[in-house]
Amino acid sequence: MTKKILIIRTSSLGDLVHMLPAVSDIARHVPGAQIDWIVEENFAEIPSWHPAVHEVIPVAHRRWRKHWWSAETRKARAALRKNLDARRYDIVLDMQALMKSVWLVRQTHGTRHGLDRRSAREPLASFFYDVKHTVNFWQPAVKRQRELAAAALGYTYDGEPDFGLHGITDGVQVQPYAVIMPSASRDDKLWPQEAWHKVFGRLHEHGLDLKLLSGSPSETERATQLVAGNSRALVLPRMDLSNVAKVLAGARIMVGLDSGLTHLSAGLGRPTIGIYKASTPVRTPLEGPAYTASLGERGNEPSAETVLSAVDQALAFDESAHADFPGGNAPTKAVGPPFD
Template identity: 80%
Template structure:
């Protein structure tokens, strides 16, 4: 009998990537599960990549809050309420544990599961769940999500996280370029220009083109300034998340600040170096099937030498992995 599950996890980009292995676990342990996922409209592509997700239900909270009481916003909120209420779920699972996610959970029909008072980021949220689960707070985000899903659905997961991103990675060939994410939403996350220049020169020395990502006009201007005069570098145009994911999937290596796209690169199985300066990697380290390095911590950015050393290890890992794969193909 089909078990209908509604997942509420609306944002942000990195948090949604961290959620994907829990969806893979559910699909593996509850083979009759039909999973719907409520997500912020700007990130709706992410759950659509996972083959176990039946329906993606977009919410526009970020846009609505600017004009909460306008006629258009009220109409869209009413449509979402009808959408959430039209199906009876066997479980409504809040994977965010915030008051903004509780607002959505309360509109859905079915037993409400979430984190308990001591586990939730916003403890007040726990009072609105029918069933509450304890998950240790100071763990990597991927682990927390996997543990909450396992506790709610009554199974024990094992093995390395499976991000379920074959729809992006299948058929993609690795090409001689690196992807760089040098910008962030906050200035205190930025890394010195002279350190980036050393990284760029090192990657170029390895025969790798530089492809820089940016999210808004200010970030685009910063990216152009960083690679001015470098004939083997260019700033990518604005793309959809799926298009960006495919660029990441084909890269030899990715080096970026702590951002959602850096976490996506790791989840896609590409060697990825994350530079942490205003946050700690204890709860949000890079995780994925290839080489990853989460360097630095809040108030203590990694040195250029540390990043260059990690790049060498990442490229060596990738060379070894490709050699092993080629050897396996020859053996067959």
């Protein structure tokens, strides 16, 4: 018997990546699960990558809020409301517990599940759920999402997180390059230029070229300045998420600031090093089946030497994994502040 499930998790990129293992759990533990997912339009590719997702329902809240009462926005919101009104679900699962997600929950038909007021980031959201669940706030986001889905659907999950991204990684040949993400959503997350240059030098010593990601003209300018005069570095043009994912899947290693693309790299099973400076890895560490290192802490950035050590470890583990486990990677994690 088909069990129709609607997931509401609209943004942001890293949070959506963290949601993917919960989808794998649902597919594994709920026979006949038909999973639909409401997501912000700019990130609609991410749930579409998971083979267990039946339908992706895009929402444009970020775009609409700039012109909420314009005729075009009212028409688009009415179309979404009509779309949701025509659907009936057994379970509506709000994985965000924010008032912006509650706005969507209230337009759905089905038993509405979400976090209780002590577990939710915005406690007021909990008043709009039919069934409320307690999930410890201070734990990794992937685990938190898996626990909420398990509580709502009545199963016990186990095993390492499965991100369901085999459709991207299968058949990809790893190439001798490193992906670098030197930009982030906020300037207070940026890492010193001198530290980056030390990392670039070490990656070159390992025989790797560099591919730098950027998502805006200002990020492209920053990345271009960072590798000025480096003939072994290329700043990639802005690409859609699927093409970025393919670049990440083919990399020997990824080193990036705490950003959604860094978390995507880890989820894709590539050795990944995350540099935390204005955020904490306690709740959002890198998670994935290969080597990951979540270095630094809010107000305590990792030194270049700490990152260089992680680069050497990541590449050594990756070489060992390919030698001992063809087609796989040795799962190793380092999480927490640097000890410099």
